[in-house]
Amino acid sequence: MTGTHIDKIYQPEADEMVFNIRSQGQVLHLVLSASASHARIQLSKNKPETPMNPPAFCMLLRKNLSGGKLVSIRQHHYDRIVQLTFEGISEMGDTVERSLYLEMMGKHSNLILVGENGKVVDSIRRVNPMMSSVRLVEPGLVYQLPTHNHKADPHQLMPDGTLSFDVLMRQYEGPLDSALYQVFNGLSPFASHEVLTRAGIDGRKAYRDLEPEEAVCLQETLKSFIRETDSSDGPYFLYRDKSGAIVDFSTVPYVSMSEVDSESFDTLSSLLDVYYQRRDTVDKMKQKSQELRRLVNTDLERARRKLALQEKQIAGTKDRDKYRLRGDLITANMWQLKLGQTKVKLPNYYEEGQPLVDVTLDVNLTPAQNAQKQYARYNKLKRTEEALTGQIKTSSEQVSYLESIMEAISMADCEQDIEDIKQELHETGYLKKAAGRKGKKNLARSKPLEFTTSEGVKGLIGKNNIQNDQLTFQMARPQDIWLHVKDIHGSHVILRTSQLQYGSDYTERTLLEGAAQAAAHSKAVSQGRVTAASVAVDYTARIFVKKPAGSAPGFVRYTHQTTLMVPAEQIEKALTDRNKEQTLTN
Structure with a gap:
């Protein structure tokens, strides 16, 4: 790539830049991402989106780097820091060099433009004193590399290296499945697991518990693994779990993934396009649907609580027949009841043997009024059940409908799907359109x-x-x-x-x-x-x-x-x- 010229510069996302580079008659897209979860540098064949209004950082890079020549690419300390140096012409007509540093460090990832004087011109994510007391990244400040993580470069373990594998590993007391990537740069948990698998060593062991021959085997396996990955020119492998979801990728075939479904690619760029495109799509859909999911889930939980309350209330109406029975028994035995009685035993002529039933009476009411009181309670519970039956049906349908909406949100895989769901919620009254808000551009209805x-x-x-x-x-x-x-x-x-x-x-x-x-x-x-x-x-x-x-x-x-x-x-x-x-x- 060195020696190529920058044709166009885009910023499709807030934390991602894409450079169009012309090389040997074809246009390549150099992706520089400072995403917290997907930070990377790669060549891509996918044409980037072009926002109508380029952000300020994009305009700055266009001003300083468009038409410039990429003269060098350097990785610092075998770590996640890449320096791209460009040669261009200043406003005065002089040849100048500017560097673009991509720091791929999780939530601290950044993309920083540094001038020939070593000072920061600007960055995709500024870091002021309110955000960090360790390292500032602001225009005009001298650029300094991030504090070294004190991990070792595994290349220095080679025959002409200066590091002692045994000394380094004994400094870490945890299990081996985390020790390797905590001690050495350039290793991920996935790669560390592969090294241990090749060495035939249980990752739950601590290094100090290894037999001498096991320690030697682990060191030689790590060296061999580094040599193999450094010299790999394909094919490259993408791994999937049983559900078909992408798990990870590697630049060499992994023994630890031999039983897993894999797909090979001739170029690393084509593999990364597939890997990150799917992850980016999933993340974008989560972000776009997050608020919608929250609103629907709030309505769903409210509907479920309402349904549970109604079901509890209707359960209390199931024994209403006892009140009608008491009314009937009081009416049938009214001739022997007297005013002022509080409790009587009356024969239940509906059952064989006419067992006695305890009936509580209101001392302030006549026998006829006590019978009417029992009938009134029965009728009230009957009306309650009839009303609740319809309400429960409506509430159940509401819960069922909102659960189907949650399922639809989880299946959404493009912006049109989310817009379809929003439209449906507007039509059914669950979402209100913001007053005075201009409508979004019409999106084509998504396809099944x-x-x-x-x-x-x-x-x-x-x-x-x-x-x-x-x-x-x-x-x-x-x-x-x-x-x-x-x-x-x-x-x-x-x-x-x-x-x-x-x-x-x-x-x-x-x-x-x-x-x-x-x-x-x-x-x-x-x-x-x-x-x-x-x-x-x-x-x-x-x-x-x-x-x-x-x-x-x-x-x-x-x-x-x-x-x-x-x-x-x-x-x-x-x-x-x-x-x-x-x-x-x-």
């Missing part, structure tokens, strides 16, 4: 998820309630197969079978795969895990699915259904396929 079964049948999955209605009643044909997980919240799933013949064009295998998708996109899955050994999924022809007038978005009634029991293993496979697909599309 797509999949294809192993028998070649196309399928569609709704990601939110509005999309479920659109999918079921606008996109699906009457004879398409409609699927939904039984009795719990989930997406509507459509199999495009209206022009296909069961038995010749598709079989129960396709139905099971469609049912697995319905289960995978439902509350049957919690935090990426299937919560039961099998999940019941109903399917029927779309023509038998109806939407009641005035019902909430996503709510339907259906008939002529058949229920399939989908094994957890098949649902997990659907989850894996979904996570892989999201990685490719985002």
Whole structure:
């Protein structure tokens, strides 16, 4: 890359810069990210977003670095500090050198432009005395490298090095699975675990508990690992867990990940594009949906408390028949009751043997008035039950609806999905539009998820309630197969079978795969895990699915259904396929 010229400079995010570099007839995108969670430097083929109004730091870099030549790239102390030096022309026509320091240190990550005089021109994140008493980063101050973390450079363990592995390791008393990356620069917990796996040593042990031959083996394994990673020119590996979610990546094949699903890439840049694009998408969606999730969750908790109170109240009406019975017994035995009695035993002529029933009387009321009091209490509880029955139905539907909204938020994978959900909440009255606020630019309605079964049948999955209605009643044909997980919240799933013949064009295998998708996109899955050994999924022809007038978005009634029991293993496979697909599309 050295010797290339900077063509254009963009700042797509508050903590990220992208330089367009022309090299050998092609345009490369150099990403410099000071993100707290995704700090990195990489080449990318993905074209960056270009904000309409470039931030001040972006304008400063354009002024100082546009058209300049990248003359050197240097990593300091084998640590997470990279210095890029550029050669350009000053306003006076003189050749000047400026450096851009990328410090990739978690929440302290920063991108700092330093002039030829060694002073800070500006930074993407200024650090003033109110923020730190250790190191300031402000325009005009002399740039100083961050305080060295006192970790050792593992390259100095090589035959011509000066460091003693044994002395360094004995200074750390903790277990080996944290000792390696706490003692040496350039090692992550993931890489440290790989070194221990290759050496065949239990990471729970402390270094001081190792046998001499184990200590020698660990040192030689670390040296070999460093040499291998330094000389690696591909392929590079991306690892996924059982659900298909990305776990980590490596520049050499990891023995510790031999049993895990992996994907190889010819270039590290293409791997990093996939790895960080998915992580960035997830983080951005969390940020964009955070406030919405909070508001919906507040409404959901309120609805749940209301429902619990109503259910408690209706439980108190279940024994109301005893008051009617007492009224009947008082009326039947009124001839033998006298004013002033407080308690009597009356025969219950409704039961065989007429057992005696204790009846408490109000001394201030006549027998007839006591009977009416018992009837009044019975009737009040009866009216209460009738009222609460309708209220509980409404509250249950409200809870069910809000839970479906929470599920839709968790499935949202683009800004359009969030806007769809907000629109739905506006229409149902859960969100109010801010008064006097100009409307956002119209975003294209997001599309349902797509999949294809192993028998070649196309399928569609709704990601939110509005999309479920659109999918079921606008996109699906009457004879398409409609699927939904039984009795719990989930997406509507459509199999495009209206022009296909069961038995010749598709079989129960396709139905099971469609049912697995319905289960995978439902509350049957919690935090990426299937919560039961099998999940019941109903399917029927779309023509038998109806939407009641005035019902909430996503709510339907259906008939002529058949229920399939989908094994957890098949649902997990659907989850894996979904996570892989999201990685490719985002």
